[in-house]
Amino acid sequence: MDKADISRSSIAAALEKFIRESAQVPEEDSEFGRSAQLFDSGYVDSLGIVALMVFIETSFGIELAEEDLFDIRFATIDGISEIIGERLPRRT
Amino acid sequence: MLESLLRGPDLGWDCRQLRPAHVRAAAPGVFEDLTGRFATAHRVGDRVILARDPLGLNKLFFAVHMDAGVIAATYLTDLRGAGVPFEAIYAVPAGTTVEIAPRQQALACQRFHRLDRNGSPRGSDPVATLHDIRADLTRYLGHLAQQFPAAPVAVCLSGGLDSALVAALAAEHFPAMTAYTYSFPGTAGPSADVSQALATGRRLGLPSTVVEVSAADVLAALPDAIRFGQDWRDFNVHAAIVNVLLADAIAHEYPAAGSGSQVLILTGDLMNELLADYAPVQYGGREYYGLPAVGHDALRVALVRGIQAGDREVGVFQSRGLTVIQPYASVFRKLLDLPAALGKPDVIRGIAGDVFPPPFYLRAKARAQIGDPEVRGGILPLLADSGRGSEYLEQLARSIFGAPDRRVLRSFIRAGAYRSCQGFPGRRCGQSRYLQV
Numbered sequence: 001m002d003k004a005d006i007s008r009s010s011i012a013a014a015l016e017k018f019i020r021e022s023a024q025v026p027e028e029d030s031e032f033g034r035s036a037q038l039f040d041s042g043y044v045d046s047l048g049i050v051a052l053m054v055f056i057e058t059s060f061g062i063e064l065a066e067e068d069l070f071d072i073r074f075a076t077i078d079g080i081s082e083i084i085g086e087r088l089p090r091r092t
Numbered sequence: 093m094l095e096s097l098l099r100g101p102d103l104g105w106d107c108r109q110l111r112p113a114h115v116r117a118a119a120p121g122v123f124e125d126l127t128g129r130f131a132t133a134h135r136v137g138d139r140v141i142l143a144r145d146p147l148g149l150n151k152l153f154f155a156v157h158m159d160a161g162v163i164a165a166t167y168l169t170d171l172r173g174a175g176v177p178f179e180a181i182y183a184v185p186a187g188t189t190v191e192i193a194p195r196q197q198a199l200a201c202q203r204f205h206r207l208d209r210n211g212s213p214r215g216s217d218p219v220a221t222l223h224d225i226r227a228d229l230t231r232y233l234g235h236l237a238q239q240f241p242a243a244p245v246a247v248c249l250s251g252g253l254d255s256a257l258v259a260a261l262a263a264e265h266f267p268a269m270t271a272y273t274y275s276f277p278g279t280a281g282p283s284a285d286v287s288q289a290l291a292t293g294r295r296l297g298l299p300s301t302v303v304e305v306s307a308a309d310v311l312a313a314l315p316d317a318i319r320f321g322q323d324w325r326d327f328n329v330h331a332a333i334v335n336v337l338l339a340d341a342i343a344h345e346y347p348a349a350g351s352g353s354q355v356l357i358l359t360g361d362l363m364n365e366l367l368a369d370y371a372p373v374q375y376g377g378r379e380y381y382g383l384p385a386v387g388h389d390a391l392r393v394a395l396v397r398g399i400q401a402g403d404r405e406v407g408v409f410q411s412r413g414l415t416v417i418q419p420y421a422s423v424f425r426k427l428l429d430l431p432a433a434l435g436k437p438d439v440i441r442g443i444a445g446d447v448f449p450p451p452f453y454l455r456a457k458a459r460a461q462i463g464d465p466e467v468r469g470g471i472l473p474l475l476a477d478s479g480r481g482s483e484y485l486e487q488l489a490r491s492i493f494g495a496p497d498r499r500v501l502r503s504f505i506r507a508g509a510y511r512s513c514q515g516f517p518g519r520r521c522g523q524s525r526y527l528q529v
Binding site: 022039040046047048049050051053054058063065066067068069070071072 | 185186188201203206325382383384385386387390394397400499502503505506507508509511512513514529
């Protein structure tokens with residue numbers, strides 16, 4: 001997929017799928033969603049965040065800085081999608 | 093405008109002192125040429141410039157006060173001692189400058205060093221790189237001997253390959269060097285690592301001191317391992333305990349250390365991160381020291397990036413007035429150029445040449461804080477069996493650093509980095525006059 005064609009929603013879908021699989025979130029977990037607090041709720045632990053970073057950097061071809069990890073938005077799937085969306089090249 | 097509580101020396105790998113003028117200039121590109129371990133804080137007009145070395149070996153924390161400006165420190169506890177709430181403390185990321193203009197309420201981060209995310213360059217010749225690394229290490233240690241001709245020098249010999257190579261190369265330049273080896277015999281007797289370390293010392297003709305400790309010593313060292321090791325994660329705390337005990341023993345031998353007299357401590361640290369030579373440890377039916385589920389190249393980047401959080405070497409030895417030297421840091425770029433397929437024994441053998449006999453490379457690897465591959469004794473079993481697991485370490489860290497709860501403490505380290513901010517902290521932290529994001 002051309003980076004410019006990646007929508008915010010498809011970014012979120014990819015992140016959700018990755019986190020569901022890597023954290024083994026059951027389908028019936030109603031608390032989990034794109035606005036769930038990933039760290040405070042334990043969906044992503046200290047090892048999981050490294051895998052998440054690698055997934056983001058390789059899937060979307062962007063580089064995350066340490067400061068990004070502490071961006072207030074870097075706590076939910078929606079927020080992370082926003083950060084990724086800002087880093088992708090804009091469609092001209 | 094700036095209160096600096098920075099401790100310990102900045103060391104250039106080319107062994108020149110890092111020039112303050114360099115730092116004060118603070119123009120784009122200035123820091124890219126600086127190699128070494130450093131953490132600097134300078135006032136330039138109405139701005140404060142903070143900068144930290146590419147690997148984040150020296151720690152650099154700061155907070156912004158509504159009236160007084162910026163306070164910067166090496167140790168978290170120094171900021172807490174100055175009245176800064178834990179939630180208002182931020183770190184300068186590795187290889188980054190942070191420029192703060194308190195009156196304009198502006199903060200900008202600028203990265204001057206990036207880790208290559210794509211793994212080792214496939215075209216480079218490993219044999220030539222290993223040869224270069226040997227030459228660079230020899231040159232560096234030679235410069236170090238010229239820079240500190242009168243300094244007492246100790247090398248921490250764990251019994252593993254990394255510290256043995258450092259000792260072998262350093263012995264050429266520091267003939268009066270002493271080897272120190274930590275030993276926690278417990279009920280299992282001296283570990284295989286201790287025997288190996290003593291054999292290495294004999295082979296190199298070094299006087300050796302075994303720092304034999306008891307379970308009580310290990311437990312007594314735990315608070316300082318967290319306080320000065322600036323971490324609560326078990327893999328770093330356990331390693332920091334070893335260093336607290338070694339540092340205490342060495343400082344006891346050199347009482348003038350830190351008061352105008354420099355004592356150099358050479359270690360083999362960082363090679364494991366640079367080669368991603370780590371594996372989880374099984375004990376009591378549980379896995380300890382887990383690693384993220386990523387490929388080898390990505391793991392290597394993650395481990396090297398993670399050097400910036402945790403202060404088990406520089407911070408711990410500095411707390412006893414000792415200056416730690418990690419020679420592998422001086423060649424980190426070349427070590428990262430080596431292909432992932434090259435195992436640790438091959439790397440050490442390639443650098444060492446014929447210094448060690450072939451059987452030396454055959455021994456199974458053990459963690460220094462455990463001592464032998466079978467995990468028969470050591471710090472991990474002692475702490476695990478006495479109920480001092482991860483939750484206990486977090487609780488102790490909360491009390492030492494004054495973190496209000498577990499969530500706040502845990503959020504201070506993420507993916508191997510301390511909390512940083514990319515904008516000016518704009519709101520008051522509770523009732524204090526310090527600011528948080």
